[in-house]
Amino acid sequence: MISLRHCSHQSLKYLFTRSASRGPLADFFNRLIGTHIHQSLKMPIEQTDSDVTLSHAGSSVKVLLHGANILSWKVNGREKLFLSEAAILDGTKAVRGGVPLVFPVFGKATSGPTATLPQHGFARLSTWEFLGQTTEDPLTVQFGLGPENVSKELQSAWPYDFTLIFSVSLGSDTLETSLSITNPGNVAWDFQTLLHTYFYIPDVNKVAVTGLTGVSVKDKVTKTDYSETSKDVTIASEVDRVYENVAEPVSITSDGKTLFEITRKNLDDVVVWNPWTNCTKMGDFKPATGYKNMICVEAGSVSKWTSLAPGETYVAVETVKALL
Numbered sequence: 478m479i480s481l482r483h484c485s486h487q488s489l490k491y492l493f494t495r496s497a498s499r500g501p502l503a504d505f506f507n508r509l510i511g512t513h514i515h516q517s518l519k520m521p522i523e524q525t526d527s528d529v530t531l532s533h534a535g536s537s538v539k540v541l542l543h544g545a546n547i548l549s550w551k552v553n554g555r556e557k558l559f560l561s562e563a564a565i566l567d568g569t570k571a572v573r574g575g576v577p578l579v580f581p582v583f584g585k586a587t588s589g590p591t592a593t594l595p596q597h598g599f600a601r602l603s604t605w606e607f608l609g610q611t612t613e614d615p616l617t618v619q620f621g622l623g624p625e626n627v628s629k630e631l632q633s634a635w636p637y638d639f640t641l642i643f644s645v646s647l648g649s650d651t652l653e654t655s656l657s658i659t660n661p662g663n664v665a666w667d668f669q670t671l672l673h674t675y676f677y678i679p680d681v682n683k684v685a686v687t688g689l690t691g692v693s694v695k696d697k698v699t700k701t702d703y704s705e706t707s708k709d710v711t712i713a714s715e716v717d718r719v720y721e722n723v724a725e726p727v728s729i730t731s732d733g734k735t736l737f738e739i740t741r742k743n744l745d746d747v748v749v750w751n752p753w754t755n756c757t758k759m760g761d762f763k764p765a766t767g768y769k770n771m772i773c774v775e776a777g778s779v780s781k782w783t784s785l786a787p788g789e790t791y792v793a794v795e796t797v798k799a800l801l
């Protein structure tokens with residue numbers, strides 16, 4: 478295991494002790510970023526048994542070890558993510574809100590090696606290791622997941638070797654997340670991945686998603702495929718669409734003013750989801766009117782499978798800038 482030495486209670490100052498690291502995930506992490514690790518950094522990071530919170534100049538981000546699920550992102554003290562009041566945070570279920578991580582399958586596969594995995598795969602159902610801080614400016618921490626962190630049942634459902642490193646960087650008005658996916662094994666495997674971000678919005682009736690004009694859509698509600706004609710994609714009923722190969726940066730606006738700018742690397746697709754009043758069918762979605770205050774704009778690589786040969790790494794990055 479990676480050794481993190483607590484230098485004080487609650488508000489911690491970590492020392493990342495490379496020589497004390499054990500296990501394949503820790504070894505991989507050492508090789509990957511070892512040269513960038515700052516020894517003895519004192520930093521605004523707080524850890525409990527279940528989560529890690531970074532704070533910087535009025536902004537903060539809180540990450541639950543279960544799923545490495547971001548639960549909260551605040552800019553100038555104002556919450557930017559939607560988290561259901563009934564979200565289950567004890568590790569028995571995926572979190573309804575924040576930023577769940579989808580890997581190695583998006584949705585439910587009907588055939589192929591991921592067909593026996595639950596919807597959206599196992600990354601959001603597993604407890605990640607906190608690996609520590611990598612840089613001070615921007616304030617960045619990393620979390621890791623390997624087969625040893627996944628339940629026996631899920632491991633046997635997808636029996637491949639893998640290393641996931643999730644990096645979270647907090648800027649004054651930006652949140653950058655990066656998922657590095659490595660195949661350390663001897664056989665190639667295919668994956669899909671996605672950052673299932675639940676944005677907090679003041680009023681769904683005023684919100685639009687821009688940057689999607691002319692993009693091919695797979696509409697899961699109408700079960701049709703078409704090309705998006707709207708400049709502003711608005712929400713007035715249940716929406717569940719996969720926008721494929723989105724070239725432009727995507728923004729979320731409210732009353733014509735930009736709330737969020739989203740840029741992506743190696744995350745070619747964008748899913749737009751709002752369950753509308755169907756949210757009441759989900760036991761962990763509260764309040765029942767919560768659909769008015771959320772929109773999922775999910776950066777992913779989901780319209781195709783990416784094959785990762787032994788030794789290969791795929792790095793997917795999303796940067797979100799909050800403007801209001």
Ligand SMILES: O=P(O)(O)OC[C@H]1O[C@@H](O)[C@H](O)[C@@H](O)[C@@H]1O
Nearest residue numbers: 596597673697717718748750775
């Ligand atoms: O309830 P889950 O498994 O978290 O999924 C929520 C939604 O996630 C979206 O990404 C999918 O496009 C939807 O079809 C799905 O309903």
